[in-house]
Amino acid sequence: MDxxxxxxxxxxxxAMHIMLKSMLGSDYNIVTANTAQEGINKLAEKKIHFILTDIHMPGMSGIEFLEALMVDAKMQNIPVLIMTSLPTIEKEQKALGLGAADFIDKSLFNSDRDELLNRIRVKLVANVDIPDLPEKLDLDKKEITKSVLFEVSSGDFISTSQKLCKIIFNKLEADHLSFWTMSQENIQMLLAYGIQLPRKYGPKDLKKEPTFKLVLEQKRPYLVNNVFNSDKGILPELSEEEGLPAEIGIPLFALTEKELIKNKMKIPPKTPLFGYVVIKRKKLFTSHEYKLTTLMMMQLGTTLWRLYNDL
Structure with a gap:
């Protein structure tokens, strides 16, 4: 495997190095360090995508290492999973407050290997990197990621979808968000926030929308900031009635985090869709908002697809 x-x-x-190499070595390049300082040295030498660090170590502790990492502009965005055999609420809150992606009890390594692998994969696909992102959107990205990662650790498909969509809706200051799921010809609206769709509008109506047909055909997200005078966008009548000129449409793919990571974070062209998210707003969308929202939704959609299959 590449x-x-x-x-x-x-x-x-x-012993932890041996155990984790055995568990993760077939999927990832494993780099090891015995101390936090040695870890800092390795970070300077190699391109690292994810860090698993113990909290109790001689010299610099895991928490102190995390504090140092957060002040380094080049390293602060690397996802960090804190490991401990003696978890406490205080330590967990401090680690998460400093920016740790997660906090995990070492006993889980022996009892649930799949859970550990899933947590690492979720953190990798959630770590969306967009150069020159405005400060507010960068902060929004971190908050969205942290909230969703916490939910994924304990949630199912419905609750995680609700959490992710509600956060996106609030952070974008959107006026409407709807999330549709599709399985072959069966289309259903899972949820809707803000301005609601007309009562009589359902799956059959969505299937007739030219923009939806285009999404099914091209499998690409879209942005339109002039729905009133464009051939893109669903429900143009509702948009005009409610004064919603801006719309983002996002396809979600039937692809797991493992498959996305294996394909270098690129979605294979023939991957079928399992979901469609529509976001409407009175305020126009910027290019940065569009890029951040679509990348986060499509990459985190791989987690939703895995949870969807667990139903």
Whole structure:
């Protein structure tokens, strides 16, 4: 298997290196360090995509390492999973407050290997990198990621979808968001926030929309900031009635995090769709908002697809 991502494991217990190499080595390039300082040295030498660090180590602790990492502009966006055999609420809150992607009890390594693998994959696909992102959107991205990662650790498809869509809706200051699922010819509206669709509008009506047909055909997101005078956008009558000129449409793909990571974060052209998200707003969308929203939704959509299959 072509290993595209490198994981740095920092732990003073050699047995943990052996265990994690055995668990993760077939999917990722594993780099190990015995101390936090050695981990910092490895970060300077190699391209690292994810860090697993113990919280209790001689010298610099995992928390102190995380504090140092957060002040380094080049390293602060690397997802960090804090490991411990003695978890406490205080330590967990401090680690998460400092920017840790997650906090995990080492006992889980022996009891649920798949859970550990899923957590790492979710963090990798959620780590959307967009150069020159305005400060507010960068902060929004981090908050969205942290909230969704917490939900994924304990939620199912419905609750995680609700959480993700509600956060996106609020952060974009949107006026309407609807999420549709599709399985072959069966289309259903899972949820809607803000301005609601007309009562009589349902799956049959969506199927007739030229823009929806285009999404099914091209499998690409779209942005339109002039729905009133454009041939793009669903429900133009509702948009005009409610004063909603701006619309983003996002396809979600039947692809798991593992498959996306294996394909270097690119969605294979023939991948079928399983979902469609529509976001409407009175205020026009910027290009940065469009790029951030579509990338986050499509990449985190791989987590939704995995949870969808667990129903």
């Amino acid at each position: 290993k595209n991502y490198s994981l740095l494991i920092i732990d003073d217990d050699p």
